[in-house]
Amino acid sequence: MTETENIACSTYDVVVLGAGPVGENVADRTRAAGLSTAVVESELVGGECSYWACMPSKALLRPVIAQGDARRLPGLSASVQGPLDTAAVLARRDYFTSNWKDDGQIGWLESIGADLHRGHGRLTGERTVTVTGPDGIRKVLTARHAVALCTGTRAVLPDLPGLDEVKPWTSREATSAKAAPGRLVVVGGGVVATEMATAWQALGSQVTLLVRGKGLLNRMEPFAGELVAEALTEAGVNVRTGTSVESVSRDNGTVVVVTGTGDRIEADEILFATGRAPRTDDIGLDTIGREPGTWLEVDDTLRVTGSDWLYAVGDVNHRALLTHQGKYQARIAGAAISARASGAPVQADPWGAHAATADHGAVPQVVFTDPEAAAVGLSLAEAEQAGYRVRAVDYDLASVAGAGLYGDGYRGRARMVVDLEREILLGVTFVGPGVGELIHSATIAVAGQVPISRLWHAVPSYPTISEVWLRLLEAYRDN
Structure with missing residues (x-):
């Protein structure tokens, strides 16, 4: 031929x-x-979403978040103090990926x-x-x-000495792994890094999170990264900000990471969540x-x-x-x-x-950590940099009756960024358990450029977390 x-x-x-x-x-x-x-x-x-991103990652995270919710509820918390059934969680993940077929x-x-x-x-x-x-x-x-x-x-991997011999994880390996590594180093501070640190710590790994910058989730409002970092630390993750990776190697199966300060960290696997190309x-x-x-x-x-x-x-x-x-x-x-x-x-x-x-100003996103972080539109810093005359209105989500029903020790925060010229919302951020299902209401407000005077008449159901809308609007009106 x-x-x-x-x-x-x-x-x-x-x-x-x-x-x-x-x-x-x-x-x-x-x-x-x-x-x-x-x-x-x-x-x-x-594609990526079905087999190595959205679906498997959320299948891994859902039991973690459900257990976190249960542990905050008196009458239930004592029953869920044990570890997750890692094999069952991974089997359910495999179901959601159709076993990669x-x-x-x-x-x-x-x-x-x-x-x-x-x-x-x-x-x-x-x-x-x-x-x-x-x-x-x-x-x-x-x-x-x-x-x-x-x-x-x-996934983008950095140009580091020794990287080829280490065979590092990217997001694909992190969402499709067949077992929890005993020790896992996660490099990065964005969505993939925080979600996978959340998942694998709960599934039995000892996770060290190395973040080159000052905090996590730096494309959201600063308080989002702060609350997620606090929760990760309480869950047992070693969160180290301001830490760069200078070299990696694998010695008799053990990954050795050398940081910019000369510290040596050992692990079984290393995940780089350092960007996309x-x-x-x-x-x-x-x-x-x-x-x-x-x-x-x-x-x-x-x-x-x-x-x-x-x-x-x-x-x-x-x-x-x-x-x-x-x-x-x-x-x-x-x-x-x-x-x-x-x-x-x-x-x-x-x-x-x-x-x-x-795509220009009403892009919603949910980070499925515990607590969840959800945002749409511009952050306060982005709005100010774009030249808008704005005001940020904050509210403690724990003060909302519906949030209190989620259990003891609820921690969360809400912010809306108001365009003072038009009195519409440019951005909204929620952090706290259960807020992922709340972000679409904010997306409608931002995408629809709904005047605050009209939002006042969108009455939230009681007692739900969505009552935070009333509290934010009251704070804007009264101050």
Whole structure:
């Protein structure tokens, strides 16, 4: 067989590179509009979120948070003082990842009429993707209307002496490990670092958390990181801020970490949670005059700047590295691609179907530690840096009746950042048990630019934690 005979060619309306939640949602929208759609995936259909991020991490954390809630309740606390059943927790995690098999996700793609192409996909010219399958056979997929890059991100490892021999964990190993290491060093102070420190400490590891900066969760209000750090310390985690890692090695199976101050820390495993990079280094960007390995700038329809056919959706455009925001972008991109394919105008409408405006100022996030930290919009510092005339209003969540019902020793805090010119909310942050389910109300207020005068008439149910809204508004009115 000649090389030419070893290449199959197919033409579709849309080619989607990457079959994670973002790529799946783009395909869902374009197929719903009647566009033939190919989806290319080199790993598991369902992507990072389904197998190595959102789902397994939250499956690990849910028993930890439930136990923490129970331990604060008189009448129940005495019954839950023992350790978690680590094997049962890991088995439940495996269930939520479908044991790292994607049959169900493949079935879903088939149900919407999208064609799946297994293998590594690369751009090989305008509107063209070449897929090299596991068997070495190549397929050339040509898109009539659009190619959507939905390839996500990968973990970044620092350039440290000895790192290769250590075989460190990244977020993937941290969420898929088959047993709890006796001693675990976690390097980083962000979401992955704090969540995995929370999980593995509760599952039996002795965790040391090394943070180069002054505190945790530095993209949120400072009190969020402070409350999470306090709780981690009380749970037994050795939290060390202002600590850099200078070198790592593995000696007879033991990881040896040397810090910037010369301290030597020994562990069984080490997790680096030190950032993400776009998975654009080997997808053929050079064939269309763009730089491999870079983030891709897009407009609000998720079309790559300077192109009329290329879209970059989800993490690769660096707008908001969150699954729910990527899926939101995918719905916008799918609608925009479909409209342009039909010749219809792409413009704002009552649903905002063609413009990803939420990425600019109303991005919600929940950190599933104990206590949870949840935020949407701008922090006080971000609002001030952006030039707004603002006021922060704080309230102790423990003073809310509904929070007290969660148990003894409830600790939490709420803040809303008010634009004093328009009297709307620019940002809201909650920290405390149970606040993850509270953040959507704040998202509606921020995204909808609801005037404070109207929020006053959104009456919270009693006794729930949501009564904090009343207390925040009272504090704003009375001071």
